[in-house]
Amino acid sequence: MQTLLNINNLCKTYRRSNGIFSSTLQYAYRDVNFSLDKGKTVSIIGESGSGKSTLVQTIAGLRTQSSGDIYLQGQSLRNISVQDRCKSIRMLFHAPSESLNPKATIGRILTAPLKLNSNMTAIQQQQQIKNTLSLVGLLPDYLSFYPNMLSSVQQHQVALARAMILDPDIIIADEILAGLDISLRFKLINLLLKIQEQKGVSFIVVAHNMSLVRHISDHIIVMNDGEIVENDITENVYNSPKSSKTKHLLQSHKPDYRK
Numbered sequence: 188m189q190t191l192l193n194i195n196n197l198c199k200t201y202r203r204s205n206g207i208f209s210s211t212l213q214y215a216y217r218d219v220n221f222s223l224d225k226g227k228t229v230s231i232i233g234e235s236g237s238g239k240s241t242l243v244q245t246i247a248g249l250r251t252q253s254s255g256d257i258y259l260q261g262q263s264l265r266n267i268s269v270q271d272r273c274k275s276i277r278m279l280f281h282a283p284s285e286s287l288n289p290k291a292t293i294g295r296i297l298t299a300p301l302k303l304n305s306n307m308t309a310i311q312q313q314q315q316i317k318n319t320l321s322l323v324g325l326l327p328d329y330l331s332f333y334p335n336m337l338s339s340v341q342q343h344q345v346a347l348a349r350a351m352i353l354d355p356d357i358i359i360a361d362e363i364l365a366g367l368d369i370s371l372r373f374k375l376i377n378l379l380l381k382i383q384e385q386k387g388v389s390f391i392v393v394a395h396n397m398s399l400v401r402h403i404s405d406h407i408i409v410m411n412d413g414e415i416v417e418n419d420i421t422e423n424v425y426n427s428p429k430s431s432k433t434k435h436l437l438q439s440h441k442p443d444y445r446k
């Protein structure tokens with residue numbers, strides 16, 4: 188199995204003010220260690236404020252860590268250019284209606300990363316866009332549409348196409364399943380699985396809810412107060428959880444299907 192990503196003792200601190208002259212150091216996350224293999228999915232679960240988003244935003248390069256290192260295929264991300272990092276690690280945000288530029292057509296939204304991060308000719312760009320739209324199950328007819336002309340599922344498909352357009356190694360999906368009805372969740376989960384099978388991409392999925400990610404995760408990490416309290420293969424986490432926080436999360440989200 189090829190290890191793609193290695194997170195090594197990663198910590199992020201904030202200085203929180205306690206008045207005019209005093210402040211304390213607080214952790215968003217600390218001593219985070221895990222790895223991700225090619226073509227696999229790790230899900231990061233935890234309650235609000237446990238540090239999940241800050242951690243994955245650091246992996247995506249949207250924030251910097253206070254200490255520790257992130258290695259992509261054995262190379263520290265500190266030594267990888269922003270362009271290469273953007274190509275390799277892409278992020279999917281919670282609400283595509285907010286993350287897709289409402290004033291840009293789908294064609295423009297998908298061309299932008301290619302112009303910024305690739306040396307493709309205009310013809311190669313068009314071909315890449317066509318292939319990626321087909322990968323996420325959208326017809327080329329949508330290229331002239333604006334995001335608000337699309338259904339919620341289609342907006343998610345466009346966001347996925349934008350994430351996949353540079354053929355990344357890793358997609359980070361931050362709470363993309365939250366707030367969706369059950370049929371939309373399954374559509375999106377099936378689409379993620381299909382893309383993973385076809386492209387061998389790895390996923391880091393962030394969620395509050397344990398039952399939501401069970402069928403897509405190879406590995407589960409549970410965070411509490413910025414620390415990893417459980418880190419194991421999915422089967423072990425669901426069948427014999429070690430941490431009391433994991434047990435609590437499993438009980439509070441069971442059964443999820445009726446929600």
Ligand SMILES: Nc1ncnc2c1ncn2[C@@H]1O[C@H](COP(=O)(O)OP(=O)(O)OP(=O)(O)O)[C@@H](O)[C@H]1O
Nearest residue numbers: 201214215216233234235236237238239240241242
């Ligand atoms: N810019 C910041 N300044 C100070 N504290 C911050 C900052 N960003 C995050 N934090 C703190 O870091 C901790 C972790 O926040 P984070 O948003 O990563 O948690 P989360 O698990 O993703 O929560 P949610 O599921 O609600 O998004 C929280 O206590 C938060 O208040």
